[in-house]
Amino acid sequence: MPVHVSAAVAGRVGRRPEGLVDLLVEVGDRALDLAGRKPVDLLFVGAMAAEALGETENLVPQLADRLNLEGAGGVRVDAASASGAAVFHTAVQELAAGRAERALVLAGEKMTSQPVAEVTRVLARSLAPSEQAAGASMPALAALVAQRYVSRFASDPAAFDAVTVQFRRSAQGNANAQFPTPVSPEEVASSRLIASPLRLLHCSAISDGAAAVVLERGTGPATVLGLGQGLDALALVDRTELTSFKATRTAARRAYENAHLTRKEVEFAELHDAFAPFALIDLEDLGFCGAGEAAAWFLDGRTAPDGRFPVNPSGGLLGRGHPVGASGLLQLVEVARQLRGESGSLALPSAPKTGLAQSIGGLGTHVFVTLLGSAGTEAAA
Amino acid sequence: MSEAVGLLVNGCATCHGRYLPRPGRCPRCGSDRVSPLRIPPKGTVLAATELSVAPAGFTAPHRLALLEASDGVRILAVVRGALPTIGSVVNVIRDADVYVVVDDGSPVPGGGPA
Numbered sequence: 382m383p384v385h386v387s388a389a390v391a392g393r394v395g396r397r398p399e400g401l402v403d404l405l406v407e408v409g410d411r412a413l414d415l416a417g418r419k420p421v422d423l424l425f426v427g428a429m430a431a432e433a434l435g436e437t438e439n440l441v442p443q444l445a446d447r448l449n450l451e452g453a454g455g456v457r458v459d460a461a462s463a464s465g466a467a468v469f470h471t472a473v474q475e476l477a478a479g480r481a482e483r484a485l486v487l488a489g490e491k492m493t494s495q496p497v498a499e500v501t502r503v504l505a506r507s508l509a510p511s512e513q514a515a516g517a518s519m520p521a522l523a524a525l526v527a528q529r530y531v532s533r534f535a536s537d538p539a540a541f542d543a544v545t546v547q548f549r550r551s552a553q554g555n556a557n558a559q560f561p562t563p564v565s566p567e568e569v570a571s572s573r574l575i576a577s578p579l580r581l582l583h584c585s586a587i588s589d590g591a592a593a594v595v596l597e598r599g600t601g602p603a604t605v606l607g608l609g610q611g612l613d614a615l616a617l618v619d620r621t622e623l624t625s626f627k628a629t630r631t632a633a634r635r636a637y638e639n640a641h642l643t644r645k646e647v648e649f650a651e652l653h654d655a656f657a658p659f660a661l662i663d664l665e666d667l668g669f670c671g672a673g674e675a676a677a678w679f680l681d682g683r684t685a686p687d688g689r690f691p692v693n694p695s696g697g698l699l700g701r702g703h704p705v706g707a708s709g710l711l712q713l714v715e716v717a718r719q720l721r722g723e724s725g726s727l728a729l730p731s732a733p734k735t736g737l738a739q740s741i742g743g744l745g746t747h748v749f750v751t752l753l754g755s756a757g758t759e760a761a762a
Numbered sequence: 763m764s765e766a767v768g769l770l771v772n773g774c775a776t777c778h779g780r781y782l783p784r785p786g787r788c789p790r791c792g793s794d795r796v797s798p799l800r801i802p803p804k805g806t807v808l809a810a811t812e813l814s815v816a817p818a819g820f821t822a823p824h825r826l827a828l829l830e831a832s833d834g835v836r837i838l839a840v841v842r843g844a845l846p847t848i849g850s851v852v853n854v855i856r857d858a859d860v861y862v863v864v865d866d867g868s869p870v871p872g873g874g875p876a
């Protein structure tokens with residue numbers, strides 16, 4: 382049976398004084414208000430490092446207590462930096478199976494209370510043990526992927542700068558964004574080197590933030606049309622491809638099949654741009670353009686909000702900030718709000734009816750693709 | 763290939779894949795017909811990066827190279843000297859639990875062609 386998003390709330394992303402539970406309660410309370418305080422059967426929570434970075438345990442009862450949801454049931458879901466999408470998928474499947482009527486789905490991350498080195502160390506635990514032993518980090522492996530991408534497709538490295546420039550420009554209209562100020566290509570290209578060729582402004586930030594949606598059985602402008610997920614080898618050296626994420630290709634194929642849709646029917650997307658080159662790889666892996674073609678799309682504005690295929694009109698992870706476990710749900714909130722006509726100044730001129738969100742866990746190891754829209758109103762799962 | 767100088771890898775008798783030693787079955791085909799063998803300790807540099815901030819236990823700048831050795835074996839190696847050029851061939855050794863690029867690709871005794 383079909384499931385739709387009946388309320389979608391994004392919290393402000395950035396350095397927040399609140400702890401993880403308070404961040405989640407704030408967005409959860411607003412979502413319950415928007416949904417008219419109707420009874421909720423399920424409380425599902427996504428977070429990556431609630432313990433190591435958020436310094437909290439036992440999240441579901443902590444939140445049920447604060448949100449007066451002791452009558453509900455629920456679990457915490459973790460899929461590294463795709464936790465926010467994973468928890469959405471899990472809740473949709475529970476509702477679609479007829480086991481519940483209405484779910485409150487929360488996802489959040491608290492990252493700024495720890496020193497940067499500790500955050501980097503915790504995030505690097507997502508990598509293969511052999512990679513951790515070599516002193517690899519997320520930016521290090523992303524840099525190696527970016528280099529392979531540039532050499533394989535002879536891409537203009539300025540495309541990476543163009544990604545950041547576009548997303549920072551879009552984030553200007555996003556009241557919840559951590560970086561609502563535009564940057565020039567020169568500023569991106571001259572920002573501090575983090576892991577050559579990746580510079581500071583090519584990398585998403587360390588952020589606190591949370592998102593909430595209410596899911597209900599039935600249909601609406603933001604009905605779940607399809608879900609798909611995919612996995613890949615944990616270590617980069619064991620991948621068959623270095624310039625594409627197989628997990629995204631698998632997740633996309635499954636989501637399109639699940640929705641009985643093709644990529645041609647998708648009108649815009651929120652993609653996982655933890656590093657600027659990922660936006661190019663994502664666009665190609667999802668089938669919106671061929672391998673090596675995405676650079677031209679970002680350089681000539683096809684991916685801008687008024688372009689042929691808008692990407693990350695919310696500002697993406699680079700503009701909004703990347704509270705890791707929350708990002709997947711923040712993306713889905715943005716897609717749902719576009720479809721529901723709730724995006725305000727971020728509203729796309731094309732008034733789209735079908736959108737896609739893609740969330741990456743780890744270094745391309747676990748990917749979730751979600752299709753939302755009004756067309757077809759096919760039941761997911 | 764001398765036992766002392768080759769790089770130890772796993773070879774799969776089912777899919778003929780070669781990969782760095784790891785516990786369990788072949789990561790490509792799931793076969794348990796896996797046995798150790800040695801390949802020349804050299805690799806072509808596919809990509810290399812320099813990290814401005816070193817992870818705990820390493821000193822900045824920390825350099826890493828992604829190498830392709832013989833039989834399609836890929837290796838993530840620590841670079842202790844200058845960052846190697848993409849496409850160059852370098853020598854690699856295993857030092858404790860990490861692989862290390864030891865020089866710019868000049869021959870190592872018994873290394874043989876990569």
Ligand SMILES: [Zn+2]
Nearest residue numbers: 774777788791
């Ligand atoms: Zn095999």
